[in-house]
Amino acid sequence: MTMDVHARDLRYFVAVAEELHFTRAAERLYVSQPALSKQIRALERQLGAELFRRDRHGVALTGAGEALLPHARRVLAAWEAGAAAVEAAKAAERSTLVVGMSTSPGRGGLLPAIRSRFTAAHPETTVRLRQMSWDDPTAGLADGTVDVAFVWLPLPDEERYAWTVVAEEPRLLALPEAHPLAARPEIDFADLLDEPFLALPKSAGRLRDHWLALDARPGRPPRIGAEISGAEETYEALVAGLGVCLVAEGNAPLITRGGVTTRRVRGIGPSRYALAWRSEDGHRPLVRAYAQACRETV
Amino acid sequence: MTMDVHARDLRYFVAVAEELHFTRAAERLYVSQPALSKQIRALERQLGAELFRRDRHGVALTGAGEALLPHARRVLAAWEAGAAAVEAAKAAERSTLVVGMSTSPGRGGLLPAIRSRFTAAHPETTVRLRQMSWDDPTAGLADGTVDVAFVWLPLPDEERYAWTVVAEEPRLLALPEAHPLAARPEIDFADLLDEPFLALPKSAGRLRDHWLALDARPGRPPRIGAEISGAEETYEALVAGLGVCLVAEGNAPLITRGGVTTRRVRGIGPSRYALAWRSEDGHRPLVRAYAQACRETV
DNA sequence: CTCGGTGATAACCAACGGCTATGACCATGG
DNA sequence: CCATGGTCATAGCCGTTGGTTATCACCGAG
Numbered sequence: 001m002t003m004d005v006h007a008r009d010l011r012y013f014v015a016v017a018e019e020l021h022f023t024r025a026a027e028r029l030y031v032s033q034p035a036l037s038k039q040i041r042a043l044e045r046q047l048g049a050e051l052f053r054r055d056r057h058g059v060a061l062t063g064a065g066e067a068l069l070p071h072a073r074r075v076l077a078a079w080e081a082g083a084a085a086v087e088a089a090k091a092a093e094r095s096t097l098v099v100g101m102s103t104s105p106g107r108g109g110l111l112p113a114i115r116s117r118f119t120a121a122h123p124e125t126t127v128r129l130r131q132m133s134w135d136d137p138t139a140g141l142a143d144g145t146v147d148v149a150f151v152w153l154p155l156p157d158e159e160r161y162a163w164t165v166v167a168e169e170p171r172l173l174a175l176p177e178a179h180p181l182a183a184r185p186e187i188d189f190a191d192l193l194d195e196p197f198l199a200l201p202k203s204a205g206r207l208r209d210h211w212l213a214l215d216a217r218p219g220r221p222p223r224i225g226a227e228i229s230g231a232e233e234t235y236e237a238l239v240a241g242l243g244v245c246l247v248a249e250g251n252a253p254l255i256t257r258g259g260v261t262t263r264r265v266r267g268i269g270p271s272r273y274a275l276a277w278r279s280e281d282g283h284r285p286l287v288r289a290y291a292q293a294c295r296e297t298v
Numbered sequence: 299m300t301m302d303v304h305a306r307d308l309r310y311f312v313a314v315a316e317e318l319h320f321t322r323a324a325e326r327l328y329v330s331q332p333a334l335s336k337q338i339r340a341l342e343r344q345l346g347a348e349l350f351r352r353d354r355h356g357v358a359l360t361g362a363g364e365a366l367l368p369h370a371r372r373v374l375a376a377w378e379a380g381a382a383a384v385e386a387a388k389a390a391e392r393s394t395l396v397v398g399m400s401t402s403p404g405r406g407g408l409l410p411a412i413r414s415r416f417t418a419a420h421p422e423t424t425v426r427l428r429q430m431s432w433d434d435p436t437a438g439l440a441d442g443t444v445d446v447a448f449v450w451l452p453l454p455d456e457e458r459y460a461w462t463v464v465a466e467e468p469r470l471l472a473l474p475e476a477h478p479l480a481a482r483p484e485i486d487f488a489d490l491l492d493e494p495f496l497a498l499p500k501s502a503g504r505l506r507d508h509w510l511a512l513d514a515r516p517g518r519p520p521r522i523g524a525e526i527s528g529a530e531e532t533y534e535a536l537v538a539g540l541g542v543c544l545v546a547e548g549n550a551p552l553i554t555r556g557g558v559t560t561r562r563v564r565g566i567g568p569s570r571y572a573l574a575w576r577s578e579d580g581h582r583p584l585v586r587a588y589a590q591a592c593r594e595t596v
Numbered sequence: 597c598t599c600g601g602t603g604a605t606a607a608c609c610a611a612c613g614g615c616t617a618t619g620a621c622c623a624t625g626g
Numbered sequence: 627c628c629a630t631g632g633t634c635a636t637a638g639c640c641g642t643t644g645g646t647t648a649t650c651a652c653c654g655a656g
Contacts, residue, residue, distance in 0.1 A: 007302040049388050055441045067387035071380025082369025089365035090347050143353045
């Protein structure tokens with residue numbers, strides 16, 4: 001049953017306590033004198049105590065007013081500090097660029113190169129890298145976790161995003177070394193139609209379809225061997241023989257370790273890797289600069 | 299241009315930050331969920347910063363929210379302390395009785411006797427004595443400085459006050475020992491009509507008239523030798539020969555020092571000394587108890 | 597005795613803060 | 627696969643609040 005208070009009322013109270021004069025306090029506060037009087041009376045009513053004694057000789061603090069004054073100042077100071085903290089947080093946010101990615105972009109020091117180029121142009125800005133789960137095909141753009149992101153096209157809701165393509169790479173087939181098809185140097189996609197595939201989570205939407213090469217399958221739906229949402233998981237699934245999967249050439253090194261290999265595939269198109277951002281952020285200087293640095297690097 | 303805030307909004311913010319759940323926070327705060335949502339959004343708009351991130355996975359604090367939270371708690375704590383301080387001041391006031399007087403009541407330890415009797419009945423209460431200037435005939439009752447007061451009747455605005463008579467004393471004439479009239483053991487007031495008198499300040503109103511014995515003067519206005527507003531001042535004015543004045547028998551000792559003496563006067567009535575209080579305070583236990591103690595002592 | 601200056605009051609009006617009802621979205625389970 | 631229950635957001639409504647201007651009652655000073 002604790003009574004709330006408006007900071008404004010405390011400001012008013014402190015002003016009157018300092019001036020000991022309603023009219024002067026009112027003009028210092030840029031309000032009319034009646035408004036000030038009314039608010040002070042309201043505060044007094046709320047507290048159930050007279051704060052000022054008004055008589056012929058002027059305005060004076062009562063005992064209760066005397067008691068309240070230092071606390072009122074403290075409240076105001078605390079709030080000012082709070083507002084300042086929020087302001088600082090906003091500034092920090094403004095000068096921080098969060099870069100999302102699903103797996104490491106790798107590709108021969110691409111990231112450090114962009115970063116150094118970017119930092120040259122914006123030395124005050126700190127760049128934070130953030131690895132996002134595979135079940136978000138936008139790598140954090142969608143929920144605002146991230147300002148820019150390295151993603152695989154296509155994106156869902158394409159009109160909400162803009163991007164610049166970083167690389168166009170053929171899709172290889174990743175499969176266990178022990179797999180019969182691993183004997184061939186190159187594989188026809190038609191031979192894979194009955195093969196169980198590892199798939200991205202449902203939530204990946206169009207991207208899931210892309211890595212299943214849905215457009216290269218005549219009507220028949222793919223068989224799903226397992227769902228994967230990370231590089232380690234993919235490797236383990238491959239070794240376990242749960243299925244095969246397509247993988248971008250640039251990502252091949254991430255999973256071609258003991259027991260897993262990759263082969264070229266005929267009959268499917270390449271994949272495009274891109275740096276993307278939300279369309280509404282297209283004007284933000286940091287976002288533009290990072291995209292610029294990215295284009296210059298590629 | 300610092301923005302004010304309502305403590306309620308901070309309470310709401312803290313609740314949501316603790317629950318990370320609008321609906322639960324809302325019911326903890328005994329408001330509807332839309333009201334809570336709206337207030338939080340208003341706070342965010344006011345600060346120009348998102349405080350919470352709402353997405354499918356629930357509600358989470360943003361950087362700005364994280365920054366604000368401790369300050370918000372501080373503000374609330376400071377306000378709570380302030381409200382408590384006011385409460386304490388009220389309690390202190392309730393248990394303090396301020397007794398006003400113009401000059402010391404004296405009269406053979408009257409004050410200590412009342413005090414000890416009163417304190418016996420109300421050991422928790424502290425009694426504060428306050429000497430008031432002579433230009434307020436109510437000794438502080440009028441402007442609320444004082445709860446009860448020893449005053450000389452009559453009071454202005456009689457219906458606003460109640461009192462119990464402490465003493466009824468003849469009025470003596472105080473005059474310099476060197477004054478011709480000082481030779482007589484007793485003086486007729488008729489012989490004083492042309493004598494310059496020391497008078498209370500104008501603001502004393504009816505009381506000023508009383509000590510000039512206006513009702514014993516047939517039409518002719520008194521000559522005013524000087525205005526006095528304290529015992530010392532009166533003594534000095536008498537010694538300086540600025541005039542003579544009436545004084546209650548009980549107060550005679552205050553000014554009959556070297557060079558000043560008093561004489562009985564024929565033709566004027568006595569004065570009544572009383573303990574008075576504001577009529578509206580007639581029900582206050584402390585006031586009643588003090589009046590009671592006073593009556594028992596007299 | 598008027599006059600300038602005090603704080604309080606009245607009447608009015610826009611904005612705020614609460615409510616209920618409803619919507620959009622998502623996870624869950626028959 | 628749809629229905630359901632739960633999330634938070636939105637819409638529309640209404641009493642209260644906080645501001646305004648105009649005015650009053652009061653007092654001290656010239």
